[in-house]
Amino acid sequence: MNDGIFNRGVEMVVLRDYQEDFVQSIRGEFKKGESAVIAVSPTGSGKTLVAARISEMAIGKGKRVMFIAPRRDLIIQTSRVFFQNNIHNTVLMAGYPYRHGMACIIASMYTLHSRVVRRKVMGLPDVDLVMVDECHLSISNESMQIIQMYKDKGANIIGFTATPARADGIGLGSLYDTMVTGPTVESLVMGGWLCESRYFAPTSIDTSSLRTSKSGDYVLSDSEEVMAKDGITGDILDNWKRIANGKSTVIFCVSRKHARHVANEFINDGINTVYVDGDTPAHERANSIKMMTDGSATVLVNVFVATYGLDIPRLEVAVLARPTKSISMYLQSVGRVLRVHPSKPDGAIIIDHVGCVSKHGFATDHIPWSLHSDGDVSSRSSQIKIDNQEDKEIICSSCGYCFKGTRICPLCSHGEILQSEEIPVLEHDLKEIFSGTQHVKKSPVDFMSWLKNNMVTSLTER
Structure with missing residues (x-):
């Protein structure tokens, strides 16, 4: 040009x-x-x-x-x-x-x-x-x-x-x-152009049984089978009600069968829920998007529709219920809830049932994108975390809080092990992960007060 x-x-x-x-x-x-x-x-x-x-x-x-x-x-x-x-x-x-x-x-x-x-x-x-x-x-x-x-x-x-x-x-x-x-996402968050976000995730998830397809992501039938099993993740509905009850939410599912099951769980609980997939007629999809946009629906359950291009600023919560090896898929999904909107003064919430945060990190993390490389971007990101241990996600073995950017728990001051080492595993319940780039405008005293008042779950409450 x-x-x-x-x-x-x-x-x-x-x-x-x-x-x-x-x-x-x-x-x-x-x-x-x-x-x-x-x-x-x-x-x-x-x-x-x-x-x-x-x-x-x-x-x-x-x-x-x-x-x-x-x-x-x-x-x-x-x-x-x-x-x-x-x-x-x-x-x-x-x-x-x-x-x-x-x-x-x-x-x-x-x-x-x-x-x-x-x-x-x-x-x-x-x-x-x-x-x-x-x-x-x-x-x-x-x-x-x-x-x-x-x-x-x-x-x-x-x-x-x-x-x-x-x-x-x-x-x-x-x-x-x-x-x-x-x-970067981090600079836009700090400038007030995108939302801060809080993360809740299982302590562990077993994806070892999932095969990899030719596209480089998990085989969908394997993912569907894993998500149908009990004990792999916390119950999607129960955790949503505990962490984000009533907040405008988009849920990313593995397949139509899986998504319909999740949607029915929410509908049967009296939550105004809409469902879309790639085969949903255009007028039905448009009506569902309109209902989410004007707030007449609370939850949007989808399969491969909302991952990219969905522009509903009031969306506050992303529920990740589809395992993925693709950092692009993960970031595109999380990005749906990062837009600023008056209805979400506390920012966005990510509820991760499939280990994406542990695998791919936070949305504010530096991603080493490249036009040409010998390995994929997820591998390069993982290597960066290996080279710089303080950037790995850590779960506090004393109080159950999750954080990064330090080896000392910001809640209880306990010296921490890395997530790659042996960590006590809790069944089902999700715990909050803290990104060190968040709440940078708060003083240390204000931050600790916020942390203790807003952490949804910790081991000390059990």
Whole structure:
């Protein structure tokens, strides 16, 4: 991309300072001569607005742009945001009239591939800049084919994502030339742009029986079988009522069978619960999202629908009930509840029934993303924790509190063992994990007072 494809002009899209810095960092890579850039920024940081600003700048220079998204609701949502910022666009998706000649196209990757490649009923739209939303999903054959076609035509590519890695943790260097990282989750939390979060997790979970699929994650049938067994995790409903009763919640399940079972447990307990999966009709899914958005429903149980792209700021609790080896899957799920909203002054809550926090760490942890590497990102993250023991999650063997960043328990001052060593195991009940990056604005005295008043469960209460 030459420097002139998106320059400063009349600015209608108003960005936060960190978003404007992000735009200029992306622009800087194209000035260096790169043609395909991954733009990495956390869930909830406003990547759609960044894309709108870049589109505005490019269109102001007489260029044509396309924003490609992987799912219907994301396409509609993006088109709406662009219109709200005075960027007129046409939608290229089944069921919508496509207007030729528009400077901005919001396209479905599936529809684009179907019409251009599979059915050959239209030519590849002529654009100068292609932006790919959730680009960690762009390793499918259809996506790779479309992106390569545009690269061959000389178009420039920006891939937006919070997690620039495939499901198996390998980077995206086969499609992109370079990577720009925006703000971190930690910096956005400290700046008040994302929520602080508290973590509750089992002391242990056995995933040794789970096989690994070709995609690099656990075999779904194995995960479903494990989650159906008693004694592996605390009861999802009981722990939710104890830790987060009445709070707006999204639950991530293994399969339709598993999700329906969980949903029925909540419904039978009188909790207003909605259920969605990939086969849920569009109007039912839209109604469920609306009910969660306006607060008329409390719990959203889902299978592979809410993992990415779900934008409901009032969501306060994420219940992880699907084991995953993918740090991308984990961070995308947790990111659903990190947006700031007046209804959650105490921040977000993560209830982890499947050992994700122990395996992948906290959302505020540094993640060593890379375009090219010999190992996956989870392995590199694990190695960092091995090299720096104080960054490992620790469970206090005296009082049961969980924390990181120190070898001394912040609650009872007991000297601690590392989680990789032998730890007493409690059945079912979840305990709180404390991230050392949280509550940085509190004084030490205030913090200890908060800690003792807010810890939900400890061994001393037993």
